[in-house]
Amino acid sequence: MQYYALAGAERPALVARDEDDAFDLTSSNPKVETFSDLARAADITNQSVDDVARGLLDEADSFPADDLSERARRPVVPDEVWAAGVTYHISEQAREAESGMPDVYLDVYEGERPEIFFKATASRTVGPNEAVGIRGDSSWDVPEPELGVVLYRGDIVGYTVGNDVSSRSIEGENPLYLPQAKVYDRCCSIGPCITSAADIGDAQNLGMTMTIERDGEVLYEESASTAEMVKSCEELVSYYARHNTVPETAVLLTGTALVPSDDFTLQEGDDVRIEVDDIGVLENTVTVV
Known part of the structure; x- marks a missing residue:
């Protein structure tokens, strides 16, 4: 359901x-x-x-x-949203390209321990048909379409669509700036619904498409599959919950396989449309915060 x-x-x-x-x-x-x-x-x-x-x-x-x-x-008001990074090869390549310290991303992509980081509180998370934010002090901003794992007391109960909006200019300046690149007002959207874990079946075989429009013109449209993930959803959840008192409800975003070219940055008024098989379409406009 x-x-x-x-x-x-x-x-x-x-x-x-x-x-x-x-x-x-x-x-x-x-x-x-x-x-x-x-x-x-x-x-x-x-x-x-x-x-x-x-x-x-x-x-x-x-x-x-x-x-x-x-x-x-928002299909759920999560106590916390966390995210995994460098789980797809294209994401690893993109973060190497933006950073002056590229080896740290290759080490994560090839390593046993995934990158798991805090993304948002409920107050920083929006739902479908609301505006996601880009930072006013950032010069290079991108949407990151991701499969979201919905957790109840650490157990997988469903899946949703997520948009982990990020400042590539801030993170690229220094990896230690990751929290500022990721956590700010309206930095995350989830929706449009939650599909139960039973109805998803194999979460590692879902098609995903992202379209970005500006003034009615399509600037970006590409597709990928969660089959390209280097780690499973269960592995990512396992590391998220280790030695961590998890809240009642949480969403864990699982990384992105769709990365616009380096000359693209989001602007006020852009429309971002993310579709994941068996879940639906998450659509948001963009605002500067």
Whole structure:
């Protein structure tokens, strides 16, 4: 199943989509208002999120599936967003090219321990149809389309689409500036929904496409596959959770395989569209923060 968090005039709602049908789970049980509520119930009852959702469907109001994209908001409000870097060969090459210390990225790409870093708090994370940010003190900014692993108490419960917006000029100046290149207002977007782990199946075989438009003109459009990842989602989650008190809900972004050319930088008003198979389309405009 897929799970959408919707904003509305009357109340927020968690909507489950099962193929062509959609149901307002919150109408069945007002205590299930968010995906975190659903995951918590699944954890308490030792069920999957899909099993809990199916138990609510008989009493749930139907919802027009065509309205989901327009009304979708962040599918989960994560306590923390973390990210993995240098998990694809093209990402390793790009970060070598931007940096005066290229060997550190090659060492990570070829090493056993992945790069895992803190990306965002809930307050710095936006959803579909909202504006992602680029720093006002950065001269080279890019979107990074990524598969996002949705975690409940460290366990994989689903997957979403993520955009790890980054300042390549700041990180390229010195790798120790990574937190400033990555963590700032509106630095991350996730959405449009969460597809349950059961429905994804093999997360290492998903197609991904990114399109960037400016004033109606397509500046970038390329595709890749998560099959190109040098480490599995499970490996990345394992390192994220080691010796780390993980929060109730978290999203771990898994790295990017789509990198615009070195002469490209995001500008105010650009539109970034990221699509991942079996999940959907995450679309955001760009603003300067």
